[in-house]
Amino acid sequence: MRHERANRWLIAAGLGSALAALLHLGCIAFGAPWYRFFGAGERMAQLAIAGSPYPTVVTLLIAGVLAIWALYALSGAGAIRRLPLLRSALCAITAVYLLRGVVALPFVAQLPERSPAFWYWSSAICFVLAALHLIGLRQVWAHLSASRRVR
Template sequence: MNYTLFIAGGLSAIAALLHLGCIYFGAPWYRFFGAGERMAILSERGSLQPTLITLGIFSVLSVWALYAFSGAGLLPRFPFLKTILVLITFIYAARGLVGFFFIFSPMGRSPQFWLYSSIVCGVIAIVHIVGLKRQWSVM
């Protein structure tokens, strides 16, 4: 088993579960994690919009976790495994880099949200890169 891709999958799974926490705990969690005041207010008003958006993010992150677990050898080999893991890694890296550009123009979120979420995405990208490098020849 490739422990680095296992960790990468675990990080995506944790991120997915935190998004579920936002749905369950509502506005305080949306605020704490920096989703923006608009999302928090919509959540307080009982709007389905924050729930649907957050469920979408949860779903994507869950699939990403499963692909990393497959790449780690924990699950059977998924279709297009290498290609999709490379795309996941690229998306995490791009999100990590692009987020830094929004620190000074946060678009409804806090500068801290962009800083911390960019660091987290960058770290997850690095873990994926290391895991892919170690596992590439056997995938």
């Protein structure tokens, strides 16, 4: 069931996840330069150059998860049909983005393969996506609860 008005916060969150998924697909399409630019590390770039399936498989998995997260955010926003376990999924997605945005920063020095700039930028992006999800989820929480009971 669609909301009367789609929640703009969750739409923004969904678009952010969709963009992240597309950028990951760009890494597959454009190879080593994109892996390097987006901070995947020299090892991933070299594996891509060597034709290893590893970077493609890992990147496809990440892109797939991000695409699913985008769909869940759009569903929570009321822009598309209600997906199963919507409330639980949105809570989990919000938590993962928040954890990734906050928890990764202390490990910057311990993970030297990726540049500190990668960790700071990706953490900031994840934190913003977590905030968008959290604000939107809070606004639609009652509706999601009511929608669960009405069947």
